[in-house]
Amino acid sequence: MNKNFDKKFDKSLGFAIHDVARLLRWSFDRQSQEIGLTRAQWSVLAHLHCGDGIQQKTLAQLMDIKPITLARHLDRLEVEAWIERRDDPDDRRAKRVYLNPKATSVIETLSRLGQKVRKQAMTGISAEEEEQFMQTLLRIRSNLCMNDAGEHNNQCSTEDDEQ
Secondary structure: OOHHHHHHHOOOHHHHHHHHHHHHHHHHHHHHHHHOOOHHHHHHHHHHHHOOOEEHHHHHHHHOOOHHHHHHHHHHHHHOOOEEEEEEOOEEEEEEEEEOHHHHHHHHHHHHHHHHHHHHHOOOOOHHHHHHHHHHHHHHHHHHOEOOOOOEOOOOOOHHHHO
């Protein structure tokens, strides 16, 4: 990368967070290639692991992707028997998405891999520094989840307020 560019943006919060996120994704992707899931697919599985049986529309909102994009991911995951879609008993127009048992072991594998990448990223950082860093990031997220009028921003899920 251009050294002048690096120096100019080294102190930029947005660029630093973006670059760290990019490197975390790259490291995770590189180490998870043998599993045979794309990042988008494992993201779907991870979201379902936290909220199995969620409506397809809500899942798209949580993942910040278009419903048609999610539908394509779900089609592929369903063909490979990672997930299944069922009719919503409360809304006949909606579908709910569930993990299949096959997904449990891969989620555990991906979780261990995520812990490994996190450990690599936090090398040389004390537990206290890590805790302070996380608290700072959560405070920044909370600040950004409120609009100028002090109301909850619709870009944030309701869980953001509870953390």
